[in-house]
Amino acid sequence: MPLINVKLIEGVFSPQQKAQIIRKLTDAMVEVEGEAMRAVTWTVIEEVRSGDWAIGGKPLSTGDVKALAAMPVTQPA
Numbered sequence: 001m002p003l004i005n006v007k008l009i010e011g012v013f014s015p016q017q018k019a020q021i022i023r024k025l026t027d028a029m030v031e032v033e034g035e036a037m038r039a040v041t042w043t044v045i046e047e048v049r050s051g052d053w054a055i056g057g058k059p060l061s062t063g064d065v066k067a068l069a070a071m072p073v074t075q076p077a
Contacts, residue, residue, distance in 0.1 A: 001040040002029050010047040011062040012069075018045050 004025050013021070022043045030038045050062040 001042065002033065002037065004029065004041070004043040006043065006045045007053075008045060008047050009053050009060060009062055009065050010050055012065045021045065 006021060006025070008018075022045070025043055026038065026041050029041050033041075051059045053060050
């Protein structure tokens with residue numbers, strides 16, 4: 001029985017987006033394991049309080065993540 005554990009900063013994703021994350025991650029596991037494993041594939045979403053997650057020693061807030069998601073994607077040269 002696979003367990004997929006997803007950690008997110010609170011307030012970044014809507015309930016609908018979290019449901020989509022669960023669906024798509026389950027689909028990805030089933031693609032590898034086979035359809036019979038769908039019913040026993042568990043997914044847990046844990047939300048970390050804004051500011052309690054850091055990268056490179058810099059705490060990230062909900063606003064930081066939303067600003068990053070809003071940035072345009074640049075194509076490699």
